[in-house]
Amino acid sequence: MKTFYTADHHLHHSGMEVSFGSIVETFEKPERAEIVLSRIKEVGLGPVLDPQRYEREPIERVHTADYLDFLENVFAEWRAAGRDGEVWPYSWRHRSMPPIDSPPSGLDARLSYYSFDMAGSITETTWQAARRAADTALAGADAVLAGDRAAFSLCRPPGHHAGRDFFGGYCYLNNAAIAAQRLRDRGHDRVAIFDIDYHHGNGTQEIFYDRADVLLASLHGDPDFEFPFHLGYARERGAGPGEGYNLNYPLPAGTGWAEWRDAFEDAHARIRDFQPSALVVSLGVDTFKDDPISQFMLEGGHFLLIGARIAAFDVPTLFVMEGGYAVEALGVNAVNVLQGFERA
Ligand code: FKS
Numbered sequence: 442m443k444t445f446y447t448a449d450h451h452l453h454h455s456g457m458e459v460s461f462g463s464i465v466e467t468f469e470k471p472e473r474a475e476i477v478l479s480r481i482k483e484v485g486l487g488p489v490l491d492p493q494r495y496e497r498e499p500i501e502r503v504h505t506a507d508y509l510d511f512l513e514n515v516f517a518e519w520r521a522a523g524r525d526g527e528v529w530p531y532s533w534r535h536r537s538m539p540p541i542d543s544p545p546s547g548l549d550a551r552l553s554y555y556s557f558d559m560a561g562s563i564t565e566t567t568w569q570a571a572r573r574a575a576d577t578a579l580a581g582a583d584a585v586l587a588g589d590r591a592a593f594s595l596c597r598p599p600g601h602h603a604g605r606d607f608f609g610g611y612c613y614l615n616n617a618a619i620a621a622q623r624l625r626d627r628g629h630d631r632v633a634i635f636d637i638d639y640h641h642g643n644g645t646q647e648i649f650y651d652r653a654d655v656l657l658a659s660l661h662g663d664p665d666f667e668f669p670f671h672l673g674y675a676r677e678r679g680a681g682p683g684e685g686y687n688l689n690y691p692l693p694a695g696t697g698w699a700e701w702r703d704a705f706e707d708a709h710a711r712i713r714d715f716q717p718s719a720l721v722v723s724l725g726v727d728t729f730k731d732d733p734i735s736q737f738m739l740e741g742g743h744f745l746l747i748g749a750r751i752a753a754f755d756v757p758t759l760f761v762m763e764g765g766y767a768v769e770a771l772g773v774n775a776v777n778v779l780q781g782f783e784r785a
Pocket residue numbers: 459460461560599600601602610611612638639640668725727734763764765
């Protein structure tokens with residue numbers, strides 16, 4: 442299996458985040474991609490390729506032009522306003538405030554408009570890194586379109602929390618959604634996205650919510666207790682023509698393999714019923730028992746089994762890296778999914 446990877450991911454590093462009242466080093470750090478890359482080389486998974494640079498066009502199939510302009514320019518604006526450090530939003534529209542549908546003019550108000558949290562900041566080079574992560578996803582999609590059985594896009598920063606016009610949860614551009622749309626645009630009539638990251642893929646859900654041509658199934662910590670909160674309930678099933686094409690599996694804290702696998706198998710059967718011609722896997726391994734920010738109990742060997750079951754769909758498959766923060770085990774766990782797939 443080809444891996445698409447670029448060292449340009451180093452261009453994004455937020456440095457710190459606020460975690461339960463403490464300022465700590467961000468969990469979403471460059472070493473994450475490095476450890477996955479070294480495991481790929483260690484097991485000889487296949488060639489590691491630098492993704493080509495793509496135009497904005499395939500990204501604009503998912504994200505709005507005004508949001509992309511904002512991401513590209515906000516750091517310069519921040520500096521021009523005389524501010525130090527990185528770009529951080531800090532306030533959001535509360536449910537007591539009326540909804541708005543166009544960006545306000547002030548810098549902080551606009552930052553608020555285009556985000557939903559402050560998990561990650563925008564640095565001077567975040568835009569470049571996010572663009573390269575999208576390139577990484579697109580190159581993987583193109584490998585699958587060219588006939589590869591599967592490909593791995595080792596994206597960083599991750600993407601599944603980013604919506605059409607917002608960032609949050611360490612995500613800026615929705616790599617998996619951009620890849621899924623590419624597959625749609627280049628000949629696949631029905632594309633399924635299987636999001637097995639520990640967190641709900643709220644951005645991917647928002648992007649495809651009213652569409653029947655892209656099915657999303659997501660297994661995640663119940664939003665009642667887990668980030669991103671408020672979205673990811675089972676009652677969210679899609680809207681209009683997309684009704685029935687959004688499947689959420691919220692699971693309780695402490696979920697272990699047996700319960701996780703039951704939900705996975707239910708989603709698996711429903712994805713099969715959908716008969717996709719291609720599959721995108723939002724591959725997070727933060728379901729691991731030792732993950733520092735998550736509360737599921739999967740073990741390393743389970744990731745091999747997951748990969749084997751994904752192979753059973755028997756459709757061209759693109760794996761897109763999302764989360765996973767137990768850095769020592771991250772390489773083995775992520776690559777276990779890919780090896781489980783390849784051996785099946
Ligand atoms: C720690 C709070 C952490 C943010 C969690 C973001 C999860 C991101 C992810 C992705 F795949 F996008 F990387 N809050 N005190 O794992 O879903």
